Amino acid sequence: MAEAGIPEQEIPPPSRRDWIALLSAILGAFMAILDIQIINSSLKDIQGALSATIEEGSWISTSYLVAEIIIIPLAAWLTTIMSPRRFAVTISVLFVIASLLCSMAWNLQSMIIFRAMQGLAGGALIPFAFTLILTKLPPASRPKGMAMFAITATFAPSIGPTIGGWLTENYGWEYIFYINIVPGILMASGLMYGLDKAAPRWDLLRKGDYWGIATMAAGLGCLQVFLEEGHREDWFESSSMLTLAVISFISLVCFVILQLSKPDPLVNLRLLKERNFLFGSLANIGLGVGLYGTVFVLPVYLAQIQDYNALQIGQVIMWMGFPQLLIIPMVPILMKFVDARLICATGFFLFAFASFFSGSLNLDFAGDQFIAIQIFRAFGQPMVLVPMSILATAMIPPSQAGSASSLYNILRNLGGAIGIAALATILDSRAKHYYEILRENITPGNAAFTERMDLLTAQLGNEHSAFQMLSNQVHQQASIMAFNDAFHLIAIMLGFSMVFVLLTKAIPKPVAAKPATADETSAEPAHP
Template sequence: MTTDLRPELISPPTRRDWIAILAAILGAFMAILDIQIVNASLKEIQGALSATLEEGSWISSSYLVAEVVVIPLAAWLTVVMSPRRFAVSISGLFVVASLLCSMAWSLESMVVFRVLQGLAGGALIPFAFTLVLTRLPLETRPKGMALFAITATFAPSIGPAMGGWLTEHFGWEYIFYINLIPGALMISGLLYGLDKQPPRWELLRQGDYAGILTMLIGLGCLLVLLEEGYREDWFESVTMRVLALIAFVSLVTFVILQLSRDNHLVNLRLLSERNFLLGSLANIGLGVGLFGTIFILPLYLAQVQAYTPLQIGQVIMWMGLPQLLVIPLVPLLMRHLDARWICACGFTLFATASFLSGRLNLDFAGDQLLAIQIIRAMGQPMILVPLSILATALIPPSQAGSASTLYNILRNIGGALGIALLATLLDSRSSVYYEQLRVHIHPGNPELGERLAILQSQLGSEQAALQALQNQVLQQAQILAYNDAFHFIGGMLAFSVVCILITKALPRS
């Protein structure tokens, strides 16, 4: 079967269309915000629930796994239930799950409630993206994509600061309470903006249940592998090897099923369209950049510079605030400039900021990162809007659900894979650099004797001086490893630049 990839005509959006789109985008914003806002307060939540550090990681992991797994189901469920009924249902579930999270009495209850919250939040993200594709014609779509871009970049940027501030001044429960008012606005906007349509329950009998099952098992095992593999020493663990095998077999089966039947859950044939394929590959690099930066930068500030969660949030915030000024300008630029050049420029700025971050030293902290954060903030809006348009402009609205699914899930998988690779890289490179630096610590080194004498006079004993020196060597090894991690992110973003430059130019409207 060949897929018609010519874009279909869409009538100009009405006021109700815009209200529905804004309500859905608000939902996507809250869904992404809830990832980072919880991470900033994880230590306090773990303490309240009497959970260990390793157990507490499931508070974040359970949400992420549920969020990614539900994305491919969102398009199908939207058709079965009708857009209005589906959107209002998942919005209500998100609000209720948020309230339940604030009332959690144990780790087990919190993980269950976070799974529910992730299922609802994960469905809100592709739904908002699909509304932009189906309700806005190509000439208006950059405005909608600009609004959607705020969810992907601004929400993660303000999440740590907001989470740290709420936890410090009110308590960790308030990071869930803040979803209630936006949730009510979201539901009201969806009820007003979307037309009532009858559900198509008969489609449940025609569902691609084999595809659903293999997708759920495959993605679930893959994400747990990526989230927990580092802690379990990857394939040294029998559990990780089993998860990898199940994920591989399930996902290969899923791909075969989707390509061998017309009644598919996700139309993988969309990847045969050049711009969608290249845009999706660039999107994977973007996922590594977005998620990876949010992962290693707070880790560096906490581990090396001893920053508090609130201080970390204030540094990360500068990655988001300038975007509010830049994002409205991007649709205007796209009227006069080729979207490929805008997107490539954005990726270049983002990559440059990552390479500049790879010059860390003991004196390199929040103040020195300010200019770099602003460069990142300038680049990211120039990526998200043009990249979304480049990837989806030639996709017909009838395929918007599949396009939204593939586009969003590939960015999330890119982010999860990036975090897993970065965590492993930090650990392995720290060990390598530590061994390299230890070579210079020997009795015949005159600089070593001078350094030990200074430390001993400061600390009062030779044993304390030796321990302090060992800590300094370890710290320096960690800094060098962080530099490598930022260089890796820069390399992935450079790969995305290449993908964008070889896409086809879009027809001028």
């Protein structure tokens, strides 16, 4: 087994077929991440159509995320067994079929099952695309591939609510699943054309690390459910949440022990000994908090405080998305002249600054006031993801691309899940805290309180209605203060990520790849 930091055989320049395979895989990763966010703006409509409560409907999202986080570490192993081409086409077709089934779901149970199928297929597409970039592109071309992958990780979450809100408002919630059909067909066709045929290695099933798979699936699955549902169940006050936490902890500890004790593990955790991959992965956790936390907190604020509908929320969030399409292509060019660490740290600074400034909310701070902040985020996010991916994987040999991809992507997803769970708890607990503080000033001896009550009583006609409205206003102010705290937490996590990036080593200067000979052009390079 090759260790991190030890170079392997030189990767030849990518052919046209390689680029088609890469673009197809990246399209699949884009659709997979888009499907995480796009459903959130349509959840109320889907719950109504399936006669589900809010608590029951949350499983529509949770089932997708649980399946996704379980399949990510298995993707590299399944790719080796089935062959890259067979695996990629299979999951692409499964993704399209699952999307169609979701649009035809007849009750909540069927929707949860079909969303889990969709999560299994979509989750496998994300590390597969990342692995292809590491194995198909030489170091000199890798920034271009990472720039395209950045579109999936940063642009897809930004436009998901916009597309979902528009489709639901104009056509119905079923169309958020229909839009996967055409890209899914293109994706499967491109992967079938771009990847070489290879014989499957079914014999590896007999050597599978099934204890590792079982402990990993139990640990990550229970952890994801715990993080998604814990806030609604009051965390450790719920016996079911406590049970999930214990199972997750024991399973993941066993998984780590098993992986470190095997010469050929399912996921090579020893890659974290490599300095750049360790600090890049830690920074990636903070990025997950920033990416998914922002897309969680901002829509909740606009809906609860400003009374925005799904389409209006999407129009605000898209200002974080569309400018990135202009910025992402420029990042690989900038990396030729500027140290990747400085570019990445600057991106984290811009992202953190935008999040910190978002923590200055008041009742008049609505969609228009967020436009400048969203543009700052749009500048920061591509400057983070492209160089950070290169920094983290610069010393990882191609043979370890599968493990590196699994670890790197799963840590970002876990960062997002942990961040959302923490932010949801902060919004609830801090709102109660601030309400108690503000309520202390609502006393008959307070001149401001008396003046406000007199004004509201004159407007509403009776003192009871006036007091009820004042209580609502105090609750609203307490919630706004809690949202400020949530944005400040996101900024702090991004600040830590900026420090981690600065602790990495500089990327070695790539050696220009030799032009492909006629023989090399006719023979496709080996695939992961």
